[in-house]
Amino acid sequence: MIWLLIFTLAGIVFFNRYLLLEPRLPIRLPSFVRQALQYSAPCLLTAICGPILLGTSGLSGLASNPYTYAALFSIGCALVIKNMLLSVLVSLAGFYALLYLLG
Amino acid sequence: MSDLAASSRQRFWLGAGHILPLCLAVLPWGVLAGSMAVSHGFSPLQSIGLSVFVFAGAAQLVTISMVAAGSGFIAICLTILIITAQHLLYALILREHVSSLPLKKRLPVAFLLTDELFALSVGKRSYDFAYLMGAGLCFYLAWVGFTVVGVLLAASVPNLADYHLDFSIVATFIAIIVPMIKRFSSLVGVVISLLLSLVLSSLDVSGAIVIAGLVGMLCAVSVARLRGEAA
Numbered sequence: 001m002i003w004l005l006i007f008t009l010a011g012i013v014f015f016n017r018y019l020l021l022e023p024r025l026p027i028r029l030p031s032f033v034r035q036a037l038q039y040s041a042p043c044l045l046t047a048i049c050g051p052i053l054l055g056t057s058g059l060s061g062l063a064s065n066p067y068t069y070a071a072l073f074s075i076g077c078a079l080v081i082k083n084m085l086l087s088v089l090v091s092l093a094g095f096y097a098l099l100y101l102l103g
Numbered sequence: 104m105s106d107l108a109a110s111s112r113q114r115f116w117l118g119a120g121h122i123l124p125l126c127l128a129v130l131p132w133g134v135l136a137g138s139m140a141v142s143h144g145f146s147p148l149q150s151i152g153l154s155v156f157v158f159a160g161a162a163q164l165v166t167i168s169m170v171a172a173g174s175g176f177i178a179i180c181l182t183i184l185i186i187t188a189q190h191l192l193y194a195l196i197l198r199e200h201v202s203s204l205p206l207k208k209r210l211p212v213a214f215l216l217t218d219e220l221f222a223l224s225v226g227k228r229s230y231d232f233a234y235l236m237g238a239g240l241c242f243y244l245a246w247v248g249f250t251v252v253g254v255l256l257a258a259s260v261p262n263l264a265d266y267h268l269d270f271s272i273v274a275t276f277i278a279i280i281v282p283m284i285k286r287f288s289s290l291v292g293v294v295i296s297l298l299l300s301l302v303l304s305s306l307d308v309s310g311a312i313v314i315a316g317l318v319g320m321l322c323a324v325s326v327a328r329l330r331g332e333a334a
Contacts, residue, residue: 002149005176009166009183010156016187018213020194023202027195035327036320037192041161042283043296043319044186045276047312048165050300051172052269059305067270074274078281085128091274099267 066102070095111233118223118237125219126245129160133246135271136163137253143171147254154250158243159217161279162187164272169312178310185313193221200231208232215239286332292323 020027029037053067062068074091081087133154140150145167153163162183169179193216194201201212212235220239284290296319303311326332 002145002170003152005166005170005179006149006152006156008176008180009162010158012180012184013157013159013162013187013190014214016184016190017194017216018210020191020198021201021209021213021216027198029191029195032324034192035324037188039289039292039320039323040185040188040316042280042289043292043323044182044312044316045161045280046293046296047300047315047319048168048182048186049273049276050297050312050315051304052168052273054301054304059301062301067273070270071273071277074277075281078278082282084278084282085131087278088131088271088274091277092271095267095270095274 066095066098070098073098111231114231114233115237118234118239119241120237122219122223122238122242125223126242129219129242129246130249132160132164132275133249134253134256135275136160136167137250137255138257139164139167139253139269139272141254141257143167145170147258150254150257151247151250154247158214158246159187160246161276164275165312168269168272174312175309178313181310181313182316185316189218190216193218197221197224201235204232211236212239215243217242286327287330288323288327288332291326292319295319295322 019025049071053062053065053071055061055065055067057065070091073094074087077087077091077094078084081090136154137150140153140163141147145153153166157163157166165182165186166179169182174182194213197212197216201209204212212232215235216239219242220235223238224235280293284293296315299318300311300315303315308314
């Protein structure tokens, strides 16, 4: 099952990469679609964080979840530190410090 | 003839050299992709297979977390289809240079077309097949190598799941997302995606991630159009 998923996903990703390199394809994406694609990365990446932040605690547990505060700290790091890698490392350090403090 | 061969070999290595810094930058993500897969129930071979065949960092991490969350086959495929849709734009921009190549050259360029390869080639005035291959193959080998390191690491460290490695996905994505928010419309899209994703996931709606992302994208475009933001 996992292997079937891996090969299906490989096909899907390759399809997205190849499609518009095909010379026989006449290209005119509707402008609304092209504009929406510009937002695909930030919106989808954000949506993916949702279930991870919820964890097992659910919506009502967000206020007492260390993930919530660590995520806010990460946003602060990303705003202040312009280097992406360094920003991730600092926010991870913050997260583990928080877990340690909470025991 | 030999002149041509020599210079295309030179361009191959030039491309490889140019992408080296980007290879180093994805080292932690590659290790993470390998170790996360193993700690979320993928076999070592499957974990490496993800990098070998799918070869898309964010898509791999999303796949791993969705499989771990028990998402359905179709929901995962749809999410990956949409999340890797930015490649459509990359291909559209590289099309001018690549679509005139024969099929046997277009296929490898497409397979190796990552965010990093696009970032490297889009600013250049001239890039050709040899250059793209050098950079793309170098990046591919680095990515697969880092994944193997991650898999080995996960195998030698027991109870990796207890270390809350899943937060590193959130931390990584936040570091990627925040610099992308340059306009009010992106901020609206991201906030709506987050709220919807939290609410729909807590209600166990299948496809919560795709719905939240798509609605966020639509809202972002609508806001951009209403405010008359430049595309």
